[in-house]
Amino acid sequence: MTDTAGFWNRHAEGYARRPVGDQAAYEYKLAQTRARLSPEMKLLEIGCGTGTTALHHAPHVAHIRATDISPKMLEIARRKADAAGIGNVSFETADFDSLEAADATYDMVMAHSILHLLPKRRDAIAKAARLLKPGGLFVTSTPCLAGIRTGWLRFVLPPARWLGFVPWVGFFTVETLLDDIAAAGFEIEENWQPGPAKAVFLIARKR
Numbered sequence: 001m002t003d004t005a006g007f008w009n010r011h012a013e014g015y016a017r018r019p020v021g022d023q024a025a026y027e028y029k030l031a032q033t034r035a036r037l038s039p040e041m042k043l044l045e046i047g048c049g050t051g052t053t054a055l056h057h058a059p060h061v062a063h064i065r066a067t068d069i070s071p072k073m074l075e076i077a078r079r080k081a082d083a084a085g086i087g088n089v090s091f092e093t094a095d096f097d098s099l100e101a102a103d104a105t106y107d108m109v110m111a112h113s114i115l116h117l118l119p120k121r122r123d124a125i126a127k128a129a130r131l132l133k134p135g136g137l138f139v140t141s142t143p144c145l146a147g148i149r150t151g152w153l154r155f156v157l158p159p160a161r162w163l164g165f166v167p168w169v170g171f172f173t174v175e176t177l178l179d180d181i182a183a184a185g186f187e188i189e190e191n192w193q194p195g196p197a198k199a200v201f202l203i204a205r206k207r
Helices: 003-015 023-034 050-058 071-084 122-133 153-162 174-183
Strands: 042-046 063-068 089-095 106-112 132-142 185-193 200-206
Touching: 003 153, 023 122, 023 185, 023 200, 042 050, 042 122, 042 153, 050 063, 050 071, 050 089, 050 106, 050 174, 063 071, 063 174, 122 174, 174 185, 174 200
Parallel strands: 042 063, 042 106, 063 089, 106 132
Antiparallel strands: 132 200, 185 200
């Protein structure tokens, strides 16, 4: 069975070297997020990986708490922050289920390329809502793997996970994700998908 933190520790250096798959789409997502930032804001990012997105947004906010379960990923993130002279991002090893913070602490919660890797996806979205101030924003870029000719993966992934080759992966549609986010008390402001097999980018405001 895959040790999820260990899996990402083993792949951290390779992940850091891998180029962004769709640079134009990534820049669009950064721009749409940045348009909603202001200097006094406090952000939380879950599953921050090697910190690329947090470091892009850091100059535009007061502070970002960036968390991940992989210490190796965070080592790379801290090196990148030091090299860029960025001091307002704190990188922290944490599982979102056990992460501690008072309700209504953050102005924005970011969860990129992580919701499909969380067995308790709905609980994570609900927790993000609790941690946000009224009117706060939940921003996510999420692969929705159900219904896009990935049925074969349902058979391949369980044995691959048992052998330690891949982490747990959940299958759901864009419509299911939208329903989950609405059920947690959000209204969708941005719903963009650059292609039918691409991650959906959502910005949702807490009601």
